Amino acid sequence: MEKNYYVCTGCGLLCDDIEVESEKNIINKVYTACRVGVAHMKEVRGEAGFRVDNAPVDEATAIREAASILKNAKNPLIFGLGTSTDEAQKLAIELARKTDATLDDTSSFCLGPLVEALLQDKIKTCTLDDVRNKADVIIFWGADPSDSHPRHLSKHSYFPRGSEKQRGWEEERTAIAIDVRKSHTAKICGNYFFQIPPEGDAEFIDALIAALSGKLPKTSYNYPPKKILELANILKGAKFGVIFAGLGLIYSLKDMEPVFRLMKALNEKANFQLVPMVGHYNMRGFNENLYAETGYVNRVKFENGTVKHGPEYSVVESLKAKTVDAALIIGSDPLSSLPRSVSKNLLEIPVISIDPCETLTSKHSKVYINTAISGVESGGSATRMDGIKVSFKPVVETARLSDEATLKKIMEAL
């Protein structure tokens, strides 16, 4: 019997083995997905709608108002897009170019530097399928996929039998967690959990590098050298090692140099790849699409056909310095997810929120357009956290506009 599989867009894993039972455009049952995926696919939807100044309007009015906000702004901010399809992202880049906008996404304050390093071939990487089939040493560094990417360990990184790993985790894989707290993932790693103090990562990396070349590993927080030497020994023996790098690691480093040093040292002794734990289902896609267009993964400002890039064009710095005078937020809720000390400045400028669900940001927007959930109510393509392209079709039909259709209409109205 031929099965009809769907893709879950609940996180960066883009699981492609989801079965659903639906009737009259309502999803009743979701099989195979994790609890986050099930909630995502069965997301309760209120009324479709368009709002201007918190009053319901028709589509044409909302689109016209959005276009006029962008037209009147000198330096609009376009932000979000981690949960938009490639097609919508490409349109947003075009729109940013047309409106001389500042364009940024969440990678700006999370995994952007690592994705950039991968795209520039500065770090060796691999796919999740490689991990499943070959990986013998798996490190979760400042990452807790049991909470952030629930099927990571069961579908790819630890539990499955892979083509070259038929005896599975019991005998053939070692999972290691390096973290500031005993996360759910760290618990699974058992004795291979290495607890370090907050911001202790860079020192731990250098101690580990020392241990890899047989030197005595030292840290200012007196991590037992014997434990680091043991860890170095395991890593040295890896035939196919992989580091899954999470926000815990990124946030504790000033720049990515320690990671580059570690990858170099590991690859002198063994074979190691790195995969960033991208959370939003298409953040990596945004980075790749913008990189292809401009040579930068995020934080750009378009101006008369040229592109500028730098931290001053990041969502955080441009809001903080109040250099942007309007905002188009697509599939993101900065009033919840950014420090309020920064996002409060959004309350002073006209905001257009394009989002499948009501958020604090949508509630405070001048224009709100309630869109289809991509992957559930609209189709398209995206890039999985490991760089694999995935296409998906909608599970149910909706009258709501997709992000892509919305952006197209705004562009036409400009």
Place this chain on the structure above:
Amino acid sequence: MDFGSFLAAPEIKIRIVTYRDIFQDKAMIENRFGEEYRDRSAIIKLDAADLKQLNVKKGDTVILSNSFGRIVVKAEESGYDTPHRGLAYMPNSPWSNMLVSDETGGTGVPKFKDISVTVTSAKGEKVTEFKP
């Protein structure tokens, strides 16, 4: 107002590390303005000894404040086997983000996972609400 008890309330300085929680994520998807999301977000996991010093029981509310914001959340005991006095854990949410500094050194990256605050008993004050 009873200033005596106000002055007497013990106050400690702590560093908060934020993290993600699958149950909280699920609750957010289902209803980000709902009770379950609030109950799973507006919490702080403290070391048992810190709870004791604060004179606060599990489930009581505490005030977390710094120069960026002030929120009221429920205190819980972390249950971690290694002691971590002065360090506490909170799921990442609009609540924790109320306390994150805007100081970035121009890097564009706030310290979401490293927040310094003062904790004190909220004496029954209700958890901070984010109502639309």
